[in-house]
Amino acid sequence: MSALNFAFHLCSLWTMYCEVGIDDASQTNDARQRIMDFWGRVTPGILQLLSHAKGPKSRSLKELADIVNGHLLHMMESLKACNSTILTKLIALWIPVFYAHTGHLNNSTQIRLQQTVNWEPPAPPTQDRSLTDGMLLKWLKGYVLKLGLIESQSSQATQIYIT
Numbered sequence: 001m002s003a004l005n006f007a008f009h010l011c012s013l014w015t016m017y018c019e020v021g022i023d024d025a026s027q028t029n030d031a032r033q034r035i036m037d038f039w040g041r042v043t044p045g046i047l048q049l050l051s052h053a054k055g056p057k058s059r060s061l062k063e064l065a066d067i068v069n070g071h072l073l074h075m076m077e078s079l080k081a082c083n084s085t086i087l088t089k090l091i092a093l094w095i096p097v098f099y100a101h102t103g104h105l106n107n108s109t110q111i112r113l114q115q116t117v118n119w120e121p122p123a124p125p126t127q128d129r130s131l132t133d134g135m136l137l138k139w140l141k142g143y144v145l146k147l148g149l150i151e152s153q154s155s156q157a158t159q160i161y162i163t
Helices: 002-020 025-051 061-081 087-099 107-117 129-162
Strands: none
Touching: 002 025, 002 061, 002 129, 025 061, 025 087, 061 087, 061 107, 061 129, 087 107
């Protein structure tokens, strides 16, 4: 589970970097294509992981699906907060993951997902890069805090099991 957690964090960082870290219009299409190629290869792997989560020693399928859904939903909300221009294409790619193995979502996940799906993409950027850089910096600070909390909780859990 720890490897899955860190894999999603790295995928999220890379996706945000490609989406927001674009200097000019000529790089925009290349970055979008890289993001779509990347997630076009990773998403089937996620679906395959979920399909193999039925073994007796693995976590329950519902628990693993909830973890994966949570990571994808958080990434979608992060892209939405940064006015992502590619989020609508990623939503179309990721929606099948949400329903692939559980058939239904809990109420809070369903509401958050519906809010993201209903989100209107921004108009083409007419603003200066300082606003985009500010959004990315705010997201990165929050992300670092989240990673720190996860590490803190993990180290406390390890101490409990060692003693």
